Amino acid sequence: MKNNKLLLIVLGLFLTIQIYAQNDFKIGINAGINYPKLRGNEYAKYNNFKVGYLVGVSFDYYIKQNLSLKTNINYERKIKKLEITLFSYDANVTGKENYNEIYEYINLPILLKYEFGNSKFFANGGPFFNYLINQKIDSNYSNNNSNLHSKQKKIDFGLSLGIGTNISLNEKNDLTIEIRDDLGLIDTSDASENTNSTLKTNSIKLIIGWNIGI
Template sequence: MNKSKLLILAIGFFFSMNLSAQNNFKIGINAGINYPDIRGHEYAKYNNFKVGYLFGVTFDYFLKENLSLKANINYERKIKKLQLTYFNYDAEETGKEDFSEIYEYINIPILLKYEFGKSKFFANGGPFFNYLLNNKIEPDYPNDDSDVVTEQKKIDFGLSIGIGTNISLNEKNDLTIEIRDDFGIIDTGGVPKHVGGTVKTNAIKLILGWNLGI
């Protein structure tokens, strides 16, 4: 990760630490995995995505005992698998080569979180904002398709919903386990020009959080 990404996460971390000085705030860290997908044009279903990951900081501002405003600042990596098949002049297959297209984002969800009475379960929902830091293919991809797809956009926006449970460690510290779905609602580009349509994202996430007890 380069210095700009570390700086963004550090700013978010210290900003959250300052807020946590008040009793109605909690600060924590979280990490998890994601399984992304896209929709919007006829070939979207043929994209082959792999499991990626995320990590970052989180804070809760309690509006009431069971109701809070929850936000994350995450670094998130999404991965799509690409494969080239090679043929000789007799149209005979000579081999295949695998590639990974990597999308690196800053992910910021702002969620309203409700904890069900005295149970350990919660639900949350609200908007999310993604900013694309980098888009690359590893190893180097031999084909340049920049002229045959629409421009990849930096911004992604949509709705995020999740359910989870709290696991108390002691009086101040607890863990959270959450399943979350980020459902993109705007076009993010990268559509083959001969196809038309849009690309809208979706990502299922499994997230483990730790309230630091600060």
């Protein structure tokens, strides 16, 4: 009899923990686009970028009803437009050639997310970390040469701020639409020691996520 009561108590505690976890934790997938910029020296404005993209997974842990700790693990691609002017031996312009420099990152933001009362809107903010896993010239450039790469550090760190809205699909599933700004705070250029200048990143993102309560 005592064993049965103990079994019921353990089973009840287990179910309580499971129900509590279902209300407090969400996982999801997300995808979006980014538009990067550079700042930090007088030449930064001459760096032109195309729209890139990101894909990844998200995790939300609810500390309170409207307050959660949110993180993403994203693969992110940034694309910089470059142009080479071609000259003849007598210094006359003979043409121009365009190509792209591609940066591939693992992006990890750690954000505190606040949902405004009973509304569908939220804001979040916190640090982000980027790790450069690959840097290359696109295959469309006929004279592909690693020496054309910009000298770029592997690590980028800064502050991420975003606003967005939740769209409920059912009791456990919802969509999120968010505009986020990753503002880099450290110098990412490996050439800075030679040029006595710095380059810091800035990336505006539009992210759509699908989240599931567990």
